[in-house]
Amino acid sequence: MSVNMKCYDTTPCIRCFACMVGCSVENRLRLQRESHIGIEKSVQNRLTYLSHLSPQRREFGSFPNARQVTAFHHCNHCEDAPCLEICPVDAIIRRDGKEVVVVQETCIGCSSCLDACPFDVPVIKDGKSYKCHGCYDRVENGLKQSCVSACPSSAMFSGTKEEVLKEAYKRAKLYTEKTGKEHVVYGADEVNSTVGELRWVTIVPKEDLEAYKLDTNPKKLVMSAREAVKVVGSVGSVAIVAGSIGHLIYWLGKRKEKISKGEVEEK
Amino acid sequence: MSKKIVVYNNVERFFHYHLVHLVAFLTISGLPVLSHTFDFIAYGLGIPVAALTNSQNILSAGMSALRFIHYSSAFLLTLLSVPFVFMIVRKIAHLSMWPDRWGVQATIDGFKEMWKFYIKQEHVRFGKMNAGQKLFAQIVVITMIVLAISGYMLIFRESISSDLATYARAAHAISFIIFGMMLIIHLYLAVHPTNKNSYDAMFHTGTMDEDFIKEHHGIYYDKLKKENKI
Numbered sequence: 001m002s003v004n005m006k007c008y009d010t011t012p013c014i015r016c017f018a019c020m021v022g023c024s025v026e027n028r029l030r031l032q033r034e035s036h037i038g039i040e041k042s043v044q045n046r047l048t049y050l051s052h053l054s055p056q057r058r059e060f061g062s063f064p065n066a067r068q069v070t071a072f073h074h075c076n077h078c079e080d081a082p083c084l085e086i087c088p089v090d091a092i093i094r095r096d097g098k099e100v101v102v103v104q105e106t107c108i109g110c111s112s113c114l115d116a117c118p119f120d121v122p123v124i125k126d127g128k129s130y131k132c133h134g135c136y137d138r139v140e141n142g143l144k145q146s147c148v149s150a151c152p153s154s155a156m157f158s159g160t161k162e163e164v165l166k167e168a169y170k171r172a173k174l175y176t177e178k179t180g181k182e183h184v185v186y187g188a189d190e191v192n193s194t195v196g197e198l199r200w201v202t203i204v205p206k207e208d209l210e211a212y213k214l215d216t217n218p219k220k221l222v223m224s225a226r227e228a229v230k231v232v233g234s235v236g237s238v239a240i241v242a243g244s245i246g247h248l249i250y251w252l253g254k255r256k257e258k259i260s261k262g263e264v265e266e267k
Numbered sequence: 268m269s270k271k272i273v274v275y276n277n278v279e280r281f282f283h284y285h286l287v288h289l290v291a292f293l294t295i296s297g298l299p300v301l302s303h304t305f306d307f308i309a310y311g312l313g314i315p316v317a318a319l320t321n322s323q324n325i326l327s328a329g330m331s332a333l334r335f336i337h338y339s340s341a342f343l344l345t346l347l348s349v350p351f352v353f354m355i356v357r358k359i360a361h362l363s364m365w366p367d368r369w370g371v372q373a374t375i376d377g378f379k380e381m382w383k384f385y386i387k388q389e390h391v392r393f394g395k396m397n398a399g400q401k402l403f404a405q406i407v408v409i410t411m412i413v414l415a416i417s418g419y420m421l422i423f424r425e426s427i428s429s430d431l432a433t434y435a436r437a438a439h440a441i442s443f444i445i446f447g448m449m450l451i452i453h454l455y456l457a458v459h460p461t462n463k464n465s466y467d468a469m470f471h472t473g474t475m476d477e478d479f480i481k482e483h484h485g486i487y488y489d490k491l492k493k494e495n496k497i
Contacts, residue, residue, distance in 0.1 A: 233444035244455040
């Protein structure tokens with residue numbers, strides 16, 4: 001199966017939030033289907049942890065040049081997903097389409113994924129971790145992701161990596177020519193060594209990367225330090241054990257030599 | 268017959284005795300979270316736990332059980348630490364872990380003495396602890412304090428910010444790794460033939476012969492003499 005990818009194009013987005021409503025509805029339906037929870041129950045509570053796509057509306061500049069952008073906060077299904085690497089119970093898996101998915105039955109809610117994720121995506125609720133699963137069940141059955149299906153303005157589209165990137169680069173080139181502002185496809189190339197490429201890419205004016213909270217170096221320094229110390233600790237521990245064995249052999253030999261010379265008494 | 272001198276009192280011995288198995292529980296139950304290299308521990312425990320709880324996932328069942336052991340051991344260690352810390356605080360200025368002399372030269376001299384004793388096997392006059400033991404004790408105290416604070420922050424992580432919890436997780440792991448490396452050295456030297464008297468004093472008698480102290484811990488002997496404890 002080829003790599004599945006989603007793209008959010010900031011230019012045609014009309015901020016109707018149909019994608020977010022679609023995501024929330026789809027996950028409630030999953031709850032009814034998989035957990036046998038009646039529709040009344042699943043809509044009585046807000047269940048915000050089931051909205052895997054959340055808007056963060058931000059305003060920039062001052063009148064008359066003020067403008068509003070809506071940054072999307074969601075899982076990027078990283079190529080080198082730190083959450084998947086750190087999960088101690090292997091509850092985070094990668095599907096054939098490369099969607100990074102939390103297996104709820106396996107998750108113990110230790111929050112390791114939350115600490116590792118440089119985008120602060122996973123939500124821990126009632127001892128389980130929740131995040132976007134790329135609607136892998138829909139995709140594997142020939143449907144589009146719920147957010148993509150809901151989008152009325154083609155601001156969200158998906159497909160195989162090749163299809164999505166081809167369309168994304170075409171749009172970015174068009175916007176650059178029409179507006180004079182350089183547009184980029186964030187996440188198409190390796191973002192950094194922590195996350196690699198992203199499976200959720202965003203077409204955005206380069207100057208607005210920060211406004212849309214698209215981090216060009218997503219990294220948690222403190223977690224990187226933890227990993228570095230683990231390597232140092234492993235090498236150090238082996239060196240200490242080897243040194244201790246070496247010292248014991250040397251010490252016993254030296255003591256034997258001293259005993260044979262009569263310098264110390266054998267006990 | 269040489270007089271017996273109490274070098275470790277009952278509180279110290281009781282604390283150390285239980286510290287041994289609680290640290291063992293904490294280490295064994297924490298390692299699988301630190302690295303996948305130690306997944307076998309979770310699998311080993313997970314097999315019976317999954318069978319008893321009818322769980323479908325062995326690794327998750329094992330890890331949940333290990334988390335219970337980790338939290339319980341941490342709680343017991345906290346309880347156990349109360350009288351020990353109380354005792355330590357009362358004599359904080361007179362602890363053996365503080366250097367007899369301060370400064371770079373004193374530190375160098377301390378390690379030269381250790382070199383003579385552990386490598387050249389020459390007779391050396393130590394205090395109750397040598398320079399290495401003092402350094403070890405200081406590092407262990409610092410790392411245990413960091414481990415305890417960061418550990419409780421992680422248990423109650425819903426009460427703190429996500430960023431702070433991430434720092435706590437990293438601090439917990441880093442301080443454990445430093446603590447772990449120190450522990451390997453400590454275990455080796457604890458069972459080393461040259462430290463048999465200290466081992467017996469800590470785990471069995473609490474005492475050492477006056478003659479032994481005079482010969483091997485000369486500075487400590489002088490101190491006891493000065494304080495009229497001998």
